[in-house]
Amino acid sequence: MATGRTHRPATRSRGIPEATVARLPLYLRALTALSERSVPTVSSEELAAAAGVNSAKLRKDFSYLGSYGTRGVGYDVEYLVYQISRELGLTQDWPVVIVGIGNLGAALANYGGFASRGFRVAALIDADPEMAGKQVAGIAVQHSDGLEKIIDENGVSIGVITTPPGVAQQVCDRLVAAGVTSILNFAPTVLSVPDGVDVRKVDLSIELQILAFHEQRKAGEEAEAQAGAAVQAAQENNRKGPDGDVPAVMPA
DSSP, X not given: OOBSSSOOOOTTTTTOOHHHHHHHHHHHHHHHHHHHTTOOEEOHHHHHHHHTSOHHHHHHHXXXXXXXXXXXXXXXXXXXXXXXXXXXXXXXXXXXXXXXXXXXXXXXXTOTHHHHTTEEEEEEEESOXXXXXXXXXXXXXXXXXGXXXXXXXXXXXXXXXXSXXXXXXXXXXXXXXXXOOEEEEOSSSOOOOOTTOEEEEOOXXXXXXXXXXXXXXXXXXXXXXXXXXXXXXXXXXXXXXXXXXXXXXXXX
C-alpha cells in the first residue's frame, strides 16, 4: 500500500464535480455494508435508497467514474467499493495529525473508523506541557513545539484542528507552512488558507442550529394545522341547528 504525500486523489484531474465527490463517501458506506453482508450486486434504486439520494443522481455520479452497471443485474458491489475507494484515494495509507487533544481531539483519536478507511493517526499534538507524554488511544501526545518536525517525519498531508477558535488560525498557518495541504477544521472559526490547500469545516453548533430551524418550522406547521382544524370545527358547529343537525332550510 502506498503512503505519504506523493499520491493524491485523481478526482479533480478527471473533472468530477465537487458535489459528486461529496456523495462518494455515502455510496461507499452503503456499499461497504452490502459487501459485509456478501451481497454481490445492487440496483441503482436500492443503492440510492441506502445512500439517501435519488437513483438518477446516483447514475449520473457513477457515470463520472466510468461505471454504468449492467441492465437487469445492477452494479457489482465489490468492484464499486474498489472503484470509489481508488477515486477517493483510500487505496493508500494517509497519515493524519490531530492538533488540540481536549475532549473532542481525544474522542477523534479513539475513533476506530479512521484506520478502516485508510487514515492512520500518526501523531497527537497539544500546546499544554502537562499533556506531553500522556497516552491517548495508545499514542503519546507530543508538544506543539515540535509540530513541524512531526509533520515532516511522518509525511503528513492531512491535519485535523480541534483547538479553541482563538488559536486555530495560528495552528493552521503552521500546518500549512510545514507542508500540510488538507485540513479538517472542528474549531468554530473560518480559516484563511492559500491556494492549493483544502479546508473542510465541521461545526456541530451550526448543524444543531439548522436542526432547530427545522423543528421550529415543523412546530409552526403543526400549530397552523391545529388552528385550521379548530376553525373548521367552529364553522361546522355554527352551521348546525339547535338539534345538532344542519337545517334543510335556513330560517328567514
